Amino acid sequence: MSSLPLEMIAEILCRLQAKELLCCRSVSKPWCALIDGPNFVKLHLKHSVDTSSNLYIILRTTSHVHYMSFDENLVLNDCVTLKELNHPLMCYNHGIKVLGSVNGLLCISNVVDDIAVWNPSIRKHRVVPFLPIELKRYFGTKSCSVYVFGFGYDSVRDDYKVVRIAQFGGGGKRSFESEVKVYSLRKQSWRRIGDMPYCVLYPGANGVFTNDAFTLGRG
Amino acid sequence: MSSSTDSPTLTTETTQLSPQPDTETAKPTKKITLKSSDNQIFEVEESVAMEFATVKSFFEDSPSTDTVPLPNVTAKPLSQVIEFCKEQIKFKANPDEAQKKKYNAEFVTEKSDKDLVDMIPVANYLEIKDLLDVLNQAVADRIENKSVEYVRSFFGIDNDFTAEEEAALRREHAWAYEGVDED
Numbered sequence: 010m011s012s013l014p015l016e017m018i019a020e021i022l023c024r025l026q027a028k029e030l031l032c033c034r035s036v037s038k039p040w041c042a043l044i045d046g047p048n049f050v051k052l053h054l055k056h057s058v059d060t061s062s063n064l065y066i067i068l069r070t071t072s073h074v075h076y077m078s079f080d081e082n083l084v085l086n087d088c089v090t091l092k093e094l095n096h097p098l099m100c101y102n103h104g105i106k107v108l109g110s111v112n113g114l115l116c117i118s119n120v121v122d123d124i125a126v127w128n129p130s131i132r133k134h135r136v137v138p139f140l141p142i143e144l145k146r147y148f149g150t151k152s153c154s155v156y157v158f159g160f161g162y163d164s165v166r167d168d169y170k171v172v173r174i175a176q177f178g179g180g181g182k183r184s185f186e187s188e189v190k191v192y193s194l195r196k197q198s199w200r201r202i203g204d205m206p207y208c209v210l211y212p213g214a215n216g217v218f219t220n221d222a223f224t225l226g227r228g
Numbered sequence: 229m230s231s232s233t234d235s236p237t238l239t240t241e242t243t244q245l246s247p248q249p250d251t252e253t254a255k256p257t258k259k260i261t262l263k264s265s266d267n268q269i270f271e272v273e274e275s276v277a278m279e280f281a282t283v284k285s286f287f288e289d290s291p292s293t294d295t296v297p298l299p300n301v302t303a304k305p306l307s308q309v310i311e312f313c314k315e316q317i318k319f320k321a322n323p324d325e326a327q328k329k330k331y332n333a334e335f336v337t338e339k340s341d342k343d344l345v346d347m348i349p350v351a352n353y354l355e356i357k358d359l360l361d362v363l364n365q366a367v368a369d370r371i372e373n374k375s376v377e378y379v380r381s382f383f384g385i386d387n388d389f390t391a392e393e394e395a396a397l398r399r400e401h402a403w404a405y406e407g408v409d410e411d
Contacts, residue, residue: 012384017348020360024368031404035376035397038388132403 015043023049023056026063027130047167054112063130067094067115072103076129097134098123108171109160111218116160116171126160126169126194137192140199142175159216169194172216174205260287261295268303269295272310279313281355298353305350308343311335312359336366341382344370375410 013021022033022044030053034041043049057063064079074094096105098119108116108124116137118124127134155176163170171192176185187205192198260277262270277283283296298306312335319328336344344367351359371379380387389397398405 013345013348017352018383021348021364021367021371024365025372028404029373031401032376032408033379034401035389035394036379036383036387037385040385041397131401 015039019043019049019052023053024062027053031131057113063113065113065129067107067110067129069105069107072105074105074107074129094129095132097127098125108158108215109218111160111162111169114160114169116158118158124158124171126171135194135197137171138197138199140173140190140192143188143201157215159218161216161218161222166193166195168196176205176208262306263295263297264301264303264306265299266302268306270303270306270310272314273317275317276310276313279316279356282353300353301350302346305343305346308339308347309350309354309356309359312362313356316358332362336362339366341367341370345383373407373409375408378410 018040022030025033030044034044065076066079068075068077068091074096075091076094077091096117098105098117100119100121100123102120104120106118108118110116113128113130115127115129116124117127123139124137125134126137155174157174157176159172159174161170161172162168171194173190173192175188175190177187185208188201189203189205190199190201193200258274259271260274260283262272262277262283264270277287277296283298286296287293315331315335316328319331339347344363348360348363348367351363371382374382379385387394
């Protein structure tokens with residue numbers, strides 16, 4: 010059988026699941042380069058979004074993460090199988106929080122505030138470096154009372170970003186200061202951006218990523 | 229209305245490609261001649277030929293031509309592609325999603341692996357999006373959860389990894405190779 014050009018192979022492979030694609034990397038060097046390439050990753054994501062395939066619901070208990078497949082053929086009476094996911098931030102306590110999710114990536118943190126961006130489909134993760142609060146600035150005057158996080162995709166720079174808003178409550182009721190930092194997965198570094206002029210009212214609720222922006226509020 | 233029983237006769241009709249008129253259509257329609265790379269002549273109705281974006285733009289550029297040469301296309305896959313498009317024209321006239329789905333599924337089920345793969349460059353060259361979708365999905369379904377060796381032989385790909393390189397790739401995601409069909 011005559012071999013197809015790689016761009017036609019890509020249109021076939023983008024219909025396979027991530028697990029199958031990991032195996033297809035061993036087919037040949039050109040296939041491996043194709044599957045690892047950014048264009049194919051985007052093609053696969055676009056196909057999943059366009060066809061509503063590769064949908065999963067992630068369920069979290071205090072110490073475990075489960076997932077179940079969720080597609081349009083799912084009937085409620087079907088025997089739904091929950092499968093456990095081993096998250097990469099295990100420590101003495103398995104507790105985990107999901108700070109946000111977008112495009113199949115999860116941003117998670119554990120009880121000792123390690124943060125990681127995790128792709129459960131290929132079981133890979135990247136730890137986000139620890140970032141202390143700029144202590145000198147606030148030490149002694151105010152204490153950090155609130156942390157909220159957001160995780161999203163920056164379509165302009167084609168980058169995944171974690172946002173951390175630290176809020177410092179002070180003496181007066183209306184007195185607060187914030188320190189907003191953004192982590193870029195592409196640059197692998199944090200940077201500080203402008204302060205947030207609004208007071209975070211619902212400290213337990215992390216940002217929800219919709220339409221290229223974060224929404225903060227009660228979840 | 230048993231369109232599914234009609235289709236086998238249509239298949240033989242397209243492969244014969246005789247100049248005799250289509251018995252099904254009473255009124256005469258304009259025919260367009262396509263010439264494959266192996267010099268086979270295909271006469272198809274204009275409406276079918278216009279499904280091929282490449283042919284359509286060829287006619288828009290040079291309306292006076294009567295034969296469209298298709299230098300990248302051989303006769304066998306072309307005849308199968310024409311067969312598919314003839315049916316799609318009927319669905320365009322009488323939309324019936326369920327019947328269309330059924331036809332599309334049957335169209336690919338009865339084809340060999342080679343036939344499917346050979347049709348992809350043709351559908352790609354002629355820019356028939358619906359067919360490309362059907363073919364790409366059918367091929368994806370056939371290699372779904374298959375072993376690396378199976379996928380290689382399916383596409384006729386030579387393994388250019390050394391034994392060590394391949395072993396390292398497999399180790400990297402050993403879990404992904406669990407539960408894969410060997411044949």
